[in-house]
Amino acid sequence: MLVASQRFERVNWSSVEWDIRQKGYSIIPKWLTKAECYTLRDLWQTPDCFCPPIEMEHHHFGYGQYRYFHYPLPEFLRQLREKMYPYLRDMAHHLWDTPKSYHYPETLDEFLDICHNAGQNQAGVMMLHYPTGGYNLWHQDRHGSLLFPLQIILVLSESGHDFEGGKLLVQEEYAHKPPERHIIGGNIGDVVVLCTASRPKHGHGPKKSEFYHGVSKVTAGERYSLSCLFHDE
Ligand SMILES: O=C(O)CCC(=O)C(=O)O
Numbered sequence: 001m002l003v004a005s006q007r008f009e010r011v012n013w014s015s016v017e018w019d020i021r022q023k024g025y026s027i028i029p030k031w032l033t034k035a036e037c038y039t040l041r042d043l044w045q046t047p048d049c050f051c052p053p054i055e056m057e058h059h060h061f062g063y064g065q066y067r068y069f070h071y072p073l074p075e076f077l078r079q080l081r082e083k084m085y086p087y088l089r090d091m092a093h094h095l096w097d098t099p100k101s102y103h104y105p106e107t108l109d110e111f112l113d114i115c116h117n118a119g120q121n122q123a124g125v126m127m128l129h130y131p132t133g134g135y136n137l138w139h140q141d142r143h144g145s146l147l148f149p150l151q152i153i154l155v156l157s158e159s160g161h162d163f164e165g166g167k168l169l170v171q172e173e174y175a176h177k178p179p180e181r182h183i184i185g186g187n188i189g190d191v192v193v194l195c196t197a198s199r200p201k202h203g204h205g206p207k208k209s210e211f212y213h214g215v216s217k218v219t220a221g222e223r224y225s226l227s228c229l230f231h232d233e
Pocket residue numbers: 128136141152153168213214215224225226227228
């Protein structure tokens with residue numbers, strides 16, 4: 001499995017940026033083939049790739065299991081993360097209107113070096129498995145002080161075939177307003193790009209909202225997903 005550059009060139013990045021500006025997330029539909037998703041999903045059976053599993057229930061995060069990959073990442077994921085980064089970096093600078101002096105470095109490796117020097121050494125890439133009844137409570141994937149403001153989620157199971165329910169959800173919180181919730185959903189092969197912790201707001205009112213995501217209960221079957229952060233934790 002290779003992550004050819006054409007795959008990135010085919011994406012309409014300005015429309016992804018537009019979506020994120022409008023609602024905090026964007027879906028790149030069917031970016032991976034089903035076969036690729038099942039190949040990635042099967043990594044779950046290779047415990048050597050992962051750090052010890054985390055039972056979400058034990059931490060009151062939901063119900064299901066997630067496993068951080070350790071370095072070196074499987075080659076496909078290494079390339080995916082490295083090649084996706086420059087697109088998201090440009091987008092982050094536009095969306096958050098970042099002055100040049102605060103720009104993220106040009107390459108992912110440079111940014112990860114900064115994370116590692118700050119003691120954030122855990123690869124920010126994990127796989128999640130929700131059995132029937134599994135769910136993921138509202139959260140933000142920020143555990144250290146350094147964070148990259150956009151993350152991606154790859155849906156690796158087919159809705160309506162492998163599982164029912166299990167919808168990716170987002171919630172935004174503004175000062176003095178009730179939270180707003182949206183159902184993203186997402187199906188096998190889709191890549192969801194979303195704000196990691198805050199969504200930039202333009203125009204009048206607050207300049208940003210707090211942004212959370214979660215997954216509704218899997219009502220039948222099982223669902224796998226892959227979470228790719230661009231900071232290490
Ligand atoms: O399973 C999902 O779709 C979302 C999992 C998650 O929380 C993440 O990818 O950060």
